[in-house]
Amino acid sequence: MLASIITIGDEILIGQIVDTNSAWLGQTLNQIGIKVVQIVSVSDNEQQILETLDKTIHESDIVFITGGLGPTKDDITKYTLCKYFQTELVLIPEYLEKLEAYFKKRGRTINEANKGQAYLPKNATPIENTRGTAFGMWFEKDEKIVVSMPGVPHEMKSMMQLEILPKITNRFELPEILHKNIMTIGMGESIIAEKIADIESSLPATIKLAYLPNLGLVRLRLSAYTTKKDLKTTTLLVEQLTQSIVSRIQEHVYGYDEQKIEEVIGHLLIENKETISTAESCTGGYIASTLSSIAGCSTYYLGSVVTYSYELKTQELGVKQTTLAQFGAVSAECVEEMLDGLLHKTKSTYGIAVSGIAGPSGGTEDKPVGTVYISVGDKNSKLTKRYQFTDNRADNIIYSTNMALFMIYTHLINKKKN
């Protein structure tokens, strides 16, 4: 089954936004065995959309369109699709009600432009949008399918996951593709590659291994192409390969597939009915917001103290003024006192304390930009490390967060073992 992707919007052509929708769609479709043959980005221009649609529809079985479905005048995708499929817009009263409820819930009144979004092409199956006001559309003609979705990434993704992918997999017999993701943290891509070089070089031709690194995390993806007949054997083989790889890098594997390290930490804490809190300086609340991004975290996540200023470090976490004077705020001594003060204050079982120089300014010869101290532990034992990350402020904040989570994860696992 072949697919094409069309992304519509001037903002893509002038490079104001990077088209991440296509990459996500490419990845998602690939995982269920649909091959993307081309991605085309065009402007909000009727003739261009019509021509591109005509070309791609001939070269694929299904065409995914994103963008141009908003309530404003520059959004012409719906009208253009009506023209292409020679149909007209009709009001769907049920959708108008939904839209009215959507606005009412937010304490706003619906206006004419938004009411227009309840008009949909007569011969299209509407697709619900649980995250916004633009409905999606599913057209069929001469054995070909065209799906139109909003360009806002989170609306498009939820529409795909909730409605479109189930519709496709129910209806078509797709080839079997098995994916297994090994989620690792705290080890570089090239070191992992070295450790599993022999496994990688002896992979059968039908199994591919990809390295997907992301600021301290590396996802190893095994993809196996198979048939219904060979599914069982292939599943077993992928499982064996996974175990071989994991055995080489055991301490850096925190989970599988879509798991996040902050989620795994949450599970470990829930299991033991334990709690955590954080004391942050250079990460400025990023660790707190990462831990609390997990639904249900309120059972184990108590809170955080972000002490950007010297005064708050002393006042809130009891860091000694002599420590700050002698070793500076970016030091092992400071993060350890931050951790002690945090555990004393919040009474959480575990704590994370971080202080560093995120940059771009503030670096010295001894402690250049990217120097970060992290201390993690509980009232009985703590581990403190110095890291040297990059020149980039945003990357340093994420690296610090990932390494702090890796350290506390390791601490929890070691405690579980003993």
Next chain:
Amino acid sequence: MLASIITIGDEILIGQIVDTNSAWLGQTLNQIGIKVVQIVSVSDNEQQILETLDKTIHESDIVFITGGLGPTKDDITKYTLCKYFQTELVLIPEYLEKLEAYFKKRGRTINEANKGQAYLPKNATPIENTRGTAFGMWFEKDEKIVVSMPGVPHEMKSMMQLEILPKITNRFELPEILHKNIMTIGMGESIIAEKIADIESSLPATIKLAYLPNLGLVRLRLSAYTTKKDLKTTTLLVEQLTQSIVSRIQEHVYGYDEQKIEEVIGHLLIENKETISTAESCTGGYIASTLSSIAGCSTYYLGSVVTYSYELKTQELGVKQTTLAQFGAVSAECVEEMLDGLLHKTKSTYGIAVSGIAGPSGGTEDKPVGTVYISVGDKNSKLTKRYQFTDNRADNIIYSTNMALFMIYTHLINKKKN
């Protein structure tokens, strides 16, 4: 002058990499007045490349191709271009020497595959690559230009900057394109559209307006196509239009072009030598990390208290137990006490306090998921609001953050006026 961009490579179609080359090229070309009419990504497949080239060459004056120039077997762009332009590869001895020197410098010996890179199409002008081993190529035929470049972003960019852009601007008289972005917050796309409907419908054909919404923020982009001769008049016109639009939605415009709301808040605080801190519950540190993502924030951002648990709300922010018992943690009373406690603790000039139900669980009939209370202000005055956002946890956190920043921005602006 119209351009098309073709990016070649399976890794783009399966979503393993996001095609950032196209966005960069789009932006760069747009800045010198070349209009990109389409971006097409195709796989390393001869027929597909030939067909795409044929189509795009008819629809534009210049085609930029990236990717498929490496030394390995799957890199077929050069051979395909030879076929398209009916020419053959010839060895350029000078380039072979350059390649040999390149490898020698890196302590490596050149292999046969790399030697092959010194073979270039007879009728193309080669383009030097100062960052890698694949030369670029500049073809001309029937008044059309095709430029082929490597896919590695930094190699492609340096080739564009050092050789291709100067070649283009020297040779062609290009139109001028003006962009103006109006950055708004706290007003929906459709309400803005309503308020400026008359301005929008009377825009001259050469000026386009686009709405780019993102969870509480909307960027309005005016794009004007003009000539060197009319540049001054058009600049003035865009400026006038900008002022007309801004006058309708004044209170929601926080800046222009690439500005972020957290950056503007930072500037306002620096101007007055004032400081800020935050007390967060449902946002879990996201507001703190947004404020501290700005370089240099340590002059005005003191820190934050994230109180996820009831105990910490009482202990750290002095929220009364009777308040929690009577009104709950998600209430106007609670966030106001959080704000008072915060200002007392951190001594910052301004504070932001947030408490709500991010979801997915924890909602009640009175306070469904997405209910969020925000209080902002200083020791003399505060403003508290109740919001109803969405069902989605991640979205609710970002919406809350954006609305909190909008409220404190408004507070700062009003204070400045009075």
